[in-house]
Amino acid sequence: xxxxxxxxxxxxxxxxxxxxxxxxxxxxxxxxxxxxxxxxxxxxxxxxxxxxxxxxxxxxxxxxxxxxxxxxxxxxxxxxxxxxxxxxxxxxxxxxxxxxxxxxxxxxxxxxxxxxxxxxxxxxxxxxxxxxxxxxxxxxxxxxxxxxxxxxxxxxxxxxxxxxxxxxxxxxxxxxxxxxxxxxxxxxxxxxxxxxxxxxxxx
Amino acid sequence: xxxxxxxxxxxxxxxxxxxxxxxxxxxxxxxxxxxxxxxxxxxxxxxxxxxxxxxxxxxxxxxxxxxxxxxxxxxxxxxxxxxxxxxxxxxxxxxxxxxxxxxxxxxxxxxxxxxxxxxxxxxxxxxxxxxxxxxxxxxxxxxxxxxxxxxxxxxxxxxxxxxxxxxxxxxxxxxxxxxxxxxxxxxxxxxxxxxxxxxxxxx
Numbered sequence: 001x002x003x004x005x006x007x008x009x010x011x012x013x014x015x016x017x018x019x020x021x022x023x024x025x026x027x028x029x030x031x032x033x034x035x036x037x038x039x040x041x042x043x044x045x046x047x048x049x050x051x052x053x054x055x056x057x058x059x060x061x062x063x064x065x066x067x068x069x070x071x072x073x074x075x076x077x078x079x080x081x082x083x084x085x086x087x088x089x090x091x092x093x094x095x096x097x098x099x100x101x102x103x104x105x106x107x108x109x110x111x112x113x114x115x116x117x118x119x120x121x122x123x124x125x126x127x128x129x130x131x132x133x134x135x136x137x138x139x140x141x142x143x144x145x146x147x148x149x150x151x152x153x154x155x156x157x158x159x160x161x162x163x164x165x166x167x168x169x170x171x172x173x174x175x176x177x178x179x180x181x182x183x184x185x186x187x188x189x190x191x192x193x194x195x196x197x198x199x200x201x202x203x
Numbered sequence: 204x205x206x207x208x209x210x211x212x213x214x215x216x217x218x219x220x221x222x223x224x225x226x227x228x229x230x231x232x233x234x235x236x237x238x239x240x241x242x243x244x245x246x247x248x249x250x251x252x253x254x255x256x257x258x259x260x261x262x263x264x265x266x267x268x269x270x271x272x273x274x275x276x277x278x279x280x281x282x283x284x285x286x287x288x289x290x291x292x293x294x295x296x297x298x299x300x301x302x303x304x305x306x307x308x309x310x311x312x313x314x315x316x317x318x319x320x321x322x323x324x325x326x327x328x329x330x331x332x333x334x335x336x337x338x339x340x341x342x343x344x345x346x347x348x349x350x351x352x353x354x355x356x357x358x359x360x361x362x363x364x365x366x367x368x369x370x371x372x373x374x375x376x377x378x379x380x381x382x383x384x385x386x387x388x389x390x391x392x393x394x395x396x397x398x399x400x401x402x403x404x405x406x
Contacts, residue, residue: 001364001365001366002322002361003361003364008260008362009258013258016257016258017257020256020257020260023254023260023262023337023359024231024252024254025230025374026230026231026374026375026378028227028230049253050230050252050263051224051265052349052350052352053350054220054223055220055223057211057223057226059227060354062254062255092391092392096394096397097403098397100399101398102399111399142345144255144356146259146342149255149256151345153347156223156226157207158211159205160204171229171380172228172229174391175229175388177373180394181390181392181393183378183388183389183391184388184391185378185386185388188385188386188387189295190383191295191296191299192383193382193383194300194302194303196309196314198303200300
């Protein structure tokens with residue numbers, strides 16, 4: 001079956017969004033923790049982020065066009081820091097609920113029932129319940145003029161984990177695809193570094 | 204356990220790359236199909252891509268700094284089109300093998316054993332064995348000066364799938380984390396659109 005450009009464009013708006021949001025495949029849903037200068041905390045689930053490089057350790061996050069509702073992005077631009085908190089299976093429903101449009105003065109931590117945790121002098125809120133957390137430093141915002149979204153580039157300042165180094169391999173047991181469907185993830189195979197004309201080995 | 208910035212920076216290069224590549228979480232590994240103007244085909248596995256928007260339907264792909272070995276990116280810049288081919292479990296080993304550094308004149312399709320497929324007048328090679336394929340039109344390359352990587356923005360021109368619309372929900376049964384570990388993915392739960400003070404429902 002071919003779904004061509006004009007068929008995509010003619011789809012009803014919500015149906016198109018649901019379909020196109022599937023087509024970047026599986027991602028890890030994470031909770032982005034921020035606060036403003038008055039220490040009002042904000043927590044929101046996102047999955048549009050990707051690896052930019054290992055040295056320095058950079059991640060890139062895509063944000064919707066800045067609007068009244070962009071509490072998380074505004075906090076990041078104000079304070080230059082934020083947290084990334086991975087989600088395990090028991091956290092899925094609470095994490096999904098953070099995507100509701102709460103007023104700015106309401107903290108999603110309180111509304112959905114996650115515990116605020118601060119790590120040392122780092123003034124952005126972590127989710128205590130998360131077993132893998134990243135303290136992030138804002139580096140750059142690049143405005144993507146093609147559709148008014150924003151690429152935020154940030155450096156991993158520190159990793160805070162309940163896991164030992166070996167088990168850090170499994171960042172979580174949950175993936176997401178599209179806007180509303182969560183998946184359970186299980187290790188299948190680890191393969192050796194690929195070289196021409198050398199048979200791959202299972203590690 | 205806290206792994207701080209200086210500990211991250213002091214890690215041995217490969218160990219750091221392995222760790223940091225884990226921290227963007229699960230992604231869908233896909234095969235990127237390209238060809239040059241002489242019709243030499245190239246196929247390479249990537250996972251660093253993300254959703255940029257639904258209207259127009261845009262995906263963003265991160266590429267390493269341009270070098271002699273950037274056959275895929277060079278082909279995209281030359282021809283302005285490429286294909287994205289999702290991977291199912293039986294395809295994992297062949298797909299992983301495309302990450303080996305083959306010379307430009309060698310086609311990874313032949314080397315690893317995938318079948319080239321062309322769709323109508325679209326002059327970029329698809330992987331016949333893939334059950335979900337996207338024909339992509341290059342829109343823009345943004346150079347990320349912070350680490351010399353490149354963000355390629357491309358529009359979904361058409362979707363080519365063996366699945367019916369209902370089953371398109373599951374784009375594939377495979378996710379990847381880091382550079383070498385593949386995971387099996389199973390649907391866990393689909394949740395209703397979140398609103399403040401409304402209980403989520405399972406759909």
